[in-house]
Amino acid sequence: MNQRELFLKHVAQTSPSPLALEIVKAEAALLFDAGGKEYIDLIGGISVANVGHRHPKVIAAIQQQLDAYLHVMVYGEFVETPQVQYAQLLTGHLPYSLNSVYFTNSGTEAVEGAMKLAKRVSNRTQIIAFINSYHGSTQGALSVMGDEYWRNAFRPLLPDVLHLVYNSDESLKAITEQTACVIAETVQAEAGVIAPSKEWMTKLRKKCTETGTLLILDEIQTGFGRTGKLWGFEHFDIVPDILLLGKALGGGMPLGAFIADKKLMDTLTGDPVLGHITTFGGHPVCCVAGMAAMKALLEEGMIDLVKEKEELFSSLLIHSKIKGVRSFGLWFAIEFDSFETNKKIIDKCISQGVLTDWFLFVSHCLRISPPLVISDEQIKKACNVILQACKE
Numbered sequence: 036m037n038q039r040e041l042f043l044k045h046v047a048q049t050s051p052s053p054l055a056l057e058i059v060k061a062e063a064a065l066l067f068d069a070g071g072k073e074y075i076d077l078i079g080g081i082s083v084a085n086v087g088h089r090h091p092k093v094i095a096a097i098q099q100q101l102d103a104y105l106h107v108m109v110y111g112e113f114v115e116t117p118q119v120q121y122a123q124l125l126t127g128h129l130p131y132s133l134n135s136v137y138f139t140n141s142g143t144e145a146v147e148g149a150m151k152l153a154k155r156v157s158n159r160t161q162i163i164a165f166i167n168s169y170h171g172s173t174q175g176a177l178s179v180m181g182d183e184y185w186r187n188a189f190r191p192l193l194p195d196v197l198h199l200v201y202n203s204d205e206s207l208k209a210i211t212e213q214t215a216c217v218i219a220e221t222v223q224a225e226a227g228v229i230a231p232s233k234e235w236m237t238k239l240r241k242k243c244t245e246t247g248t249l250l251i252l253d254e255i256q257t258g259f260g261r262t263g264k265l266w267g268f269e270h271f272d273i274v275p276d277i278l279l280l281g282k283a284l285g286g287g288m289p290l291g292a293f294i295a296d297k298k299l300m301d302t303l304t305g306d307p308v309l310g311h312i313t314t315f316g317g318h319p320v321c322c323v324a325g326m327a328a329m330k331a332l333l334e335e336g337m338i339d340l341v342k343e344k345e346e347l348f349s350s351l352l353i354h355s356k357i358k359g360v361r362s363f364g365l366w367f368a369i370e371f372d373s374f375e376t377n378k379k380i381i382d383k384c385i386s387q388g389v390l391t392d393w394f395l396f397v398s399h400c401l402r403i404s405p406p407l408v409i410s411d412e413q414i415k416k417a418c419n420v421i422l423q424a425c426k427e
């Protein structure tokens with residue numbers, strides 16, 4: 036059997052038709068398959084590879100940590116320098132109230148930890164989330180997912196969860212003294228790059244403060260420069276009570292985090308102790324990789340070029356089949372009239388060496404979320420391929 040047949044036989048499938056590309060190498064914004072074919076990566080591992088695949092500083096940091104130690108102890112018991120230094124770097128680039136980092140294995144585990152923390156801090160149980168939001172696939176995160184199609188088969192889920200319309204003033208009335216937390220994506224990702232208004236974000240922050248409700252912002256896709264600022268919430272001049280990070284946080288290695296004020300975080304230390312337990316969360320190799328990636332992101336000026344690259348994509352993606360273009364930084368949803376049109380264009384792009392896909396809740400929209408290091412030449416080449424695919 037070849038690799039593809041073995042993949043289909045032994046690696047559990049969750050889709051009837053996986054892409055099944057056999058990637059043998061990745062470098063910056065390029066992927067290479069087993070047949071030697073090159074792809075411009077417009078997905079970036081879904082906003083993971085922000086500093087590019089295999090950034091040399093990330094590789095060097097991993098290699099150095101391999102010579103020191105791998106896993107040594109369940110999270111939070113030993114002083115592990117990679118965790119300490121990365122937490123210091125992260126909090127040094129966040130507002131003062133976000134000063135304590137709990138590292139997890141994944142984004143969805145960060146969501147679980149944050150919702151548990153909100154219950155402990157507030158002594159309340161109601162959780163408010165938004166329609167068309169995606170926060171992960173474990174059962175707590177699934178409970179706040181904003182689409183019944185994806186939730187229904189797994190009921191019963193968490194009780195006391197309300198789903199409201201995003202970016203609607205009417206929705207804010209539902210936030211009361213009963214609400215433990217509101218969880219929102221700073222910009223809705225899988226809804227197809229939907230940004231709220233600054234006014235609404237300000238009102239949301241205000242209503243949470245007035246009612247003693249914790250505001251959790253999920254920046255698992257919007258973090259680390261994707262939107263043209265280090266953090267998405269900087270566009271809205273608000274600060275969440277709990278910040279969720281994942282994806283690019285690990286520089287290509289698995290890592291998530293929920294970040295809050297130490298005063299809040301300390302509620303996880305008593306009654307019961309060990310309020311959240313994770314064996315591998317904050318793995319030292321993942322922490323050094325993430326820290327090297329974040330330093331590269333900041334030191335190499337990648338975020339400064341996001342606006343320019345966004346404008347280049349926007350100026351090129353003009354075609355009668357394109358019904359709309361939404362963007363927020365180096366992050367686009369290109370709208371077609373149907374899933375069928377989109378799928379044909381995506382398939383054509385892949386056959387021509389441009390990797391893209393569609394969004395979970397809007398399958399008629401094509402995703403563009405490349406590594407931030409994508410060059411102007413690669414952008415022009417990729418747009419050419421998309422436009423060519425539109426013509427056929």
Ligand SMILES: Cc1ncc(COP(=O)(O)O)c(C=O)c1O
Pocket residue numbers: 081141142143144169170171172220224253254255256281282291
């Ligand atoms: C906005 C958002 N939140 C949470 C998650 C869950 O992260 P993970 O897949 O690492 O569990 C994702 C993953 O796609 C996401 O896009």
